[in-house]
Amino acid sequence: MTKSKHPETIVLHAGHRKDATTNAVAVPIYQTTSYQFDSTEHAANLFGLKAFGNIYTRIMNPTTDVLEQRLAAIEGGVAALAVSSGQAASALAVQNIARTGDNIVSSTDLYGGTWNLFANTFKDMGIEVRFVDPKDPEAFAKATDAKTRAYYAETLPNPKLRVFPIKEVADIGRKLGVPLIMDNTAAPILCKPFEHGAAIIVYSTTKYIGGHGTSIGGAIVDGGNFDWEKHAERFPGLNQPDPSYHGAVWTQAVKPLGPIAYIIKARVTLLRDLGAAMSPFNAFQFIQGLETLPLRMREHCRNAQAVAEFLNGHPSVTKVIHPGFMEGEEKRRAQAYLKGGLGGLVGFEIKGGAAAGRKFIDALELFYHVANIGDARSLAIHPASTTHSQLSPEEQLKTGVSDSYVRLSVGLEHIDDILGDLRQALDQATGAKKAAE
Numbered sequence: 430m431t432k433s434k435h436p437e438t439i440v441l442h443a444g445h446r447k448d449a450t451t452n453a454v455a456v457p458i459y460q461t462t463s464y465q466f467d468s469t470e471h472a473a474n475l476f477g478l479k480a481f482g483n484i485y486t487r488i489m490n491p492t493t494d495v496l497e498q499r500l501a502a503i504e505g506g507v508a509a510l511a512v513s514s515g516q517a518a519s520a521l522a523v524q525n526i527a528r529t530g531d532n533i534v535s536s537t538d539l540y541g542g543t544w545n546l547f548a549n550t551f552k553d554m555g556i557e558v559r560f561v562d563p564k565d566p567e568a569f570a571k572a573t574d575a576k577t578r579a580y581y582a583e584t585l586p587n588p589k590l591r592v593f594p595i596k597e598v599a600d601i602g603r604k605l606g607v608p609l610i611m612d613n614t615a616a617p618i619l620c621k622p623f624e625h626g627a628a629i630i631v632y633s634t635t636k637y638i639g640g641h642g643t644s645i646g647g648a649i650v651d652g653g654n655f656d657w658e659k660h661a662e663r664f665p666g667l668n669q670p671d672p673s674y675h676g677a678v679w680t681q682a683v684k685p686l687g688p689i690a691y692i693i694k695a696r697v698t699l700l701r702d703l704g705a706a707m708s709p710f711n712a713f714q715f716i717q718g719l720e721t722l723p724l725r726m727r728e729h730c731r732n733a734q735a736v737a738e739f740l741n742g743h744p745s746v747t748k749v750i751h752p753g754f755m756e757g758e759e760k761r762r763a764q765a766y767l768k769g770g771l772g773g774l775v776g777f778e779i780k781g782g783a784a785a786g787r788k789f790i791d792a793l794e795l796f797y798h799v800a801n802i803g804d805a806r807s808l809a810i811h812p813a814s815t816t817h818s819q820l821s822p823e824e825q826l827k828t829g830v831s832d833s834y835v836r837l838s839v840g841l842e843h844i845d846d847i848l849g850d851l852r853q854a855l856d857q858a859t860g861a862k863k864a865a866e
Contacts, residue, residue, distance in 0.1 A: 431670070436473060436503055436722075436723045437723045439499065439502045439503050439719055439723070440499060440503065440546055440579035440720050440721075440722055440723060441718040443494045443498055443499040443502035443503070444494070444495040444496075444497075444498030444499050444502070445498075447457065447597050447659075449624065455736065456492060456495045456713060456716050457491075457492065458492050458709050458710055458712075459486075459490055459491040459492045459709050460709050460710065461486060461528050461661065461709075462483070462485065462486050462808070463484075463485050463486070463489075463495070464483040464484065464485075466676055468798065472486070472756060477675075478677065478683070478693075478697070481686075482665075484846070485581065486706065486709065487695070487704055487706045488696060488700055488701050489702065490695065490709050490712065492712045492713055492716075493511045493707055493708040493709060493712040494710045495646075495712075495716060496511050496579040496707075496715050496716050496719070497509040497510060497565055497648070497742070499716070499719055500638075500648050500650055500719075500727070501650055501651075503617075503618070503719075504613075504622075504630055504652075505621060505622060505623050505624065505652070506630065506651055506652045506653060506690070507650055507651050507652065507653030507687055507688055507689050508649040508650075508651050508653070508692045508693075508773075509650040509651065509692070510599070510606050510648065510649045510690045510692055510696050510700065511634070511646060511647070511648050511653075511694050511707040511709075511712060511715075512646070512647045512648065512700065512705045512706065512707055513645065513646065513647065513705040513706060513707055513822065514613060514633065514645050514646060514647045514705070515612075515631070515633020515635055515646075515647040516542055516546065516633075516647065517614065517647050517703075518545075518631040518648055518649050519543055519546060519581075519592055519631055519647075520550075520705075521649060521700070521703070521705065522555075522579075522581075522607075522629055522631050522649050522695075522700050523551070523579060523581065523610070523693060523696055524554075524625060524699060525665060525666070525694060525695045525699055526578045526579060526608075526663075526664055526667070526691070526776035527556050527578040527579065528665075528666065529554065529555030529556065530555060530576060531555035531556055531557070531577075531578045532556065532558065532559055532574070532576050532577050532578070533547075533556070533557075533558055533559070533577065533578055533579045533580065533581055534556065534558075534559045534560075534561060534572045534573060534579075534580050534581070534607075534656075535547055535558050535559070535560055535561070535568050535580070535582065535753060535768075536560070536561065536562075536563045536581065536582035536583065536586065536591065536593060537560045537561065537562050537563070537827045538563060538582070538583060538586035538589045538591055538829060539583060540583065540586075540587060540612075541588050541820055541830075542820065543583075543612070543822065544584065544634075544820060545819055545820070547560075547581075548554075548560075548694075551737075553818050555695045556657050557591070558581075559572045560827070561661060563582060563591075563593050563594060563598070564758075566594045566597035566598045567600060567601070567632055568599045569598050569601055569602070569649075569666050570605065571694060573607060573716070575662075575663075577605075578600050578607070578609065578663060578664070579607060579610050579629075580598055580599075580601075580607055580608070580609045580612060581609075581610045581612070582595075582609070582610075582612070582613070583599065583611070583612040583613075583615065584593075584611055584612065584613045584614075584615065584616045584620045584622060584766065585616040585620070585638075585752070585767070585772050585774070586615075586829070587614075587615055587620075587802065587833060587836070588750070588774075588776050588812055588829045588846070589750065589776075589829030590750050590751060590752055590774055590775075590776055591752075591755065591759055591762075591828075591829070592752060592755075592759065592762040592763045592765075592767060593611070593842055594762055595609070595611060595620075595622055595625040595626065595760070595766055596625040596626050596765075598813050599626025599627055599628075600626060600772065602604065602626075602628075602676040603626065606660035606663050607657070607663070608628035608629060608655045609622075609626065609627045609628055609629075610627070610628075610629040610630075610631060611627040611629070611630050611631070611835050612632070612633075613630050613632060613638070613771075614628075614631075614632050614633045614636050614637070614802075614803075615636070615772055615774060615802065615803075616767060616772055617632070617637050617638055617722060617726065618722060618723050618726045618769065619726060619730070619767045619769055619770055619772060620768070621651040621768075622765055623654060625766065625776065626654075626755050626821060627652060628651075628652050628655035628691075629648050629649060629650065629651060629652065629653060629655075629691070630650040630652070631648065631649050631650075632647060632648045632649075632650070633646075633647050633652045634640060634646040634647055634648050634715045634718075635647070635717075635801070635803070636801070636802050636803030637720050637725070637726065637729070637773070637802075637803035638715055638719060638722060638803075639700040639714060639715050639716075639719060639737055640718040640721070640722065640725055640803060640804065640806055640807070641804060642799075642804040643708075643714055643803060644714040644715060644828070645711065646707045646712040646715055646808075647707075647712050649687065649692065649695060651689060651691050651692035653687065653688035653689060654688070655691070657690055657691060659785075660755075666679075666694065667680050667690050667691065667694060668680050669680045669815070671694070671788050671844050671851045673688065673698050673702070674698060675699060675859075677692060679694045680805050685840030686715070723842065726769070726770060726773070727769065727770060729770070729772070729773030729839060729840070729841065730769070730770025730771055730772060730773060731770070732773070732791075732839045732840070732841070732842075732844050733751065733771070733774065733775050733837075734751075734770075734771065734841040735750055735751055735771060735775045735844050735847075735848070736775050736837060736839050736844075736847060736848065736851065737751035737753055737754060737775050738753075739851065740775065740777045740851070741754065743852075743855060745779060745780050745785075745855045745856075745858070745859040746777050746778070746779060746780070746855070747778045747779065747780055747833070748777060748778040749775070749776075749777050750775070750776030750777060750778075750829070750834075751774075751775050751776070752767060752771040752772060753769065753771050755850070758773050766856065772839075773802075773838060773839050773842045774836065774837065774838055774839070775836075775837045775839060776800060776829075776834055776835065776836050776837070777837075777854070778831060778833040778834055778835075779835060779837055779858065779859065780833075780859055781833070781859055782832050782833045782860065783811075783814070783832035783833060785833065785858045785859055786811045786813075786832070786835050787811055787814070787832050787860075787861075788858035789835060789854050789855060789857075789858035789859075790810070790811050790835065790854075792852075792857040792858055793809055793850055793851075793854045794850055794853070795807060795842065795846060795849075795850035795855075796808060796809040796837070796847075796850055796851075797809070797811060797849065800815055800837070802836075802838035803838060804838065804840060806840045806841075806842070807837065807838065807839055807840035807842055807847055807850075808837070808838040808840070809835060809836065809837050809838075810826075810835070810836050811834070811835055811836075812825075812830045812834060812836055813825060813830050813831065813834060814833050840866055
C-alpha cells in the first residue's frame with residue numbers, strides 16, 4: 430500500500446493487508462495463549478531479543494499487533510503497546526521510567542481515576558506526583574528537580590475541557606531532559622501530540638477508539654522522538670543493565686531496530702511482569718472501531734458544538750464548558766491543537782446546584798447515564814457524585830468539578846433528538862416549563 434498520511438486511509442490499511450495463511454482481508458482473531466517455536470534455537474533467540482516474534486499472548490499477539498501498528502501509524506509514532514485498560518496505560522507509561530523516590534509533574538486537569546492513581550496509589554509505591562495548574566506552563570519547570578522523570582497531562586482534559594499547552598510544556602521538558610506524556614483519549618484524530626513535542630501518548634481505547642461501549646482497553650504510543658541516552662542520569666532503567674532481563678541495556682539492546690527502547694522495555698518487563706494484557710477479542714473490537722473513527726469524530730464534534738450552542742442560550746444553564754466557548758489563551762490553545770473539530774464533550778452548570786443536576790440526569794430519556802465517554806450513543810453523568818466522588822471537595826474543584834456540573838458525551842443520534850431530550854430534562858430539573866406557563 431502507498432504510504433498515506435491521511436487518517437481515513439491509515440485506520441483501514443496500516444499493519445494488515447491480508448492474512449498470510451488464508452488470504453482473509455479482515456484481521457483474524459488469534460485467540461491463543463501461546464505459539465509453537467520452530468526450534469530450541471528459535472525459542473532462545475526470541476527470549477534473548479535476537480529475533481522478534483510471538484512468545485505468549487500476555488506479551489504479544491498477532492491481532493493485537495495490527496491494532497498497535499495502526500495506532501502508531503495514526504499518531505506518527507514508532508511503535509505502540511496495547512494493554513488491558515486506559516488506567517493500565519497511564520500507570521505503565523509512568524512506571525516504565527519512574528521508580529521509588531522519583532517524581533513526575535502532572536497537570537491538575539485530570540480524569541478523577543487518574544488523579545486517584547497519582548495522588549494515592551503512586552504515593553504508596555513511592556512515586557511522588559506534583560500537581561500544577563497548566564494555565565502557567567512555567568509551573569512545570571518550577572516543580573522539576575533531578576528526580577523528575579516525566580510530565581503528564583490530558584490533551585482535552587475531562588471535565589475542564591481546557592486544552593493543554595502541549596508545545597509550551599514539551600519545549601520546557603526538552604530543555605530539562607523531561608519527556609511529556611499526553612493522554613489523548615478525548616481527542617483522537619483531532620490532535621497529534623507528537624507534532625507538538627510530546628514524547629509518549631496514552632489512550633483509553635475504551636472511549637472513542639472503540640466507540641461502541643463493548644470493550645475495555647488502553648494503549649501507549651512511543652513517539653521515538655526523545656533521546657533517552659542523552660539524559661541517561663534521569664532514566665537508569667533504560668540506560669543501565671536491567672537485572673530482570675539478563676542485564677539488557679535497553680537503549681543499546683534495541684538500537685539496531687530504531688528508537689524503540691521505551692516501548693520495548695514496557696512490553697518485555699512491565700507487561701510481562703504485571704500482566705495487564707489486552708485480550709485478542711478486544712483488540713479485534715478496537716480495530717473495528719478504528720475503521721470509522723475519523724468519520725465518527727467529525728459527527729461527534731458537529732453535534733457537540735450544536736449542543737453547546739443550545740445550552741448557552743438556555744435560561745436554566747449558568748455556564749457552558751466547551752472549547753468553542755473559551756476565551757483568550759484558552760481559545761488560542763483550542764484552535765492551535767484541535768484540528769477538524771473541538772471534541773465530543775460538553776460540560777455545563779445548571780441552576781439549582783447538585784439537586785437540579787441529579788434531577789436532570791434522572792429525567793433524561795435518550796441519553797444514557799453511564800460512567801464512560803466516546804460511545805456512538807449520547808451519555809451523561811454528574812461527576813461530583815460519581816466519577817470524581819472519591820476526591821475531596823478541594824480536589825474536585827481543582828479538576829474542574831462543581832456540585833452543579835454535568836458532563837455530556839454527545840453521540841451520533843440526530844441532533845434534533847439530542848436537543849429535544851436535553852430540553853425536556855432541563856425543564857423537569859428546574860421547573861422552567863412550569864414557570865413559563
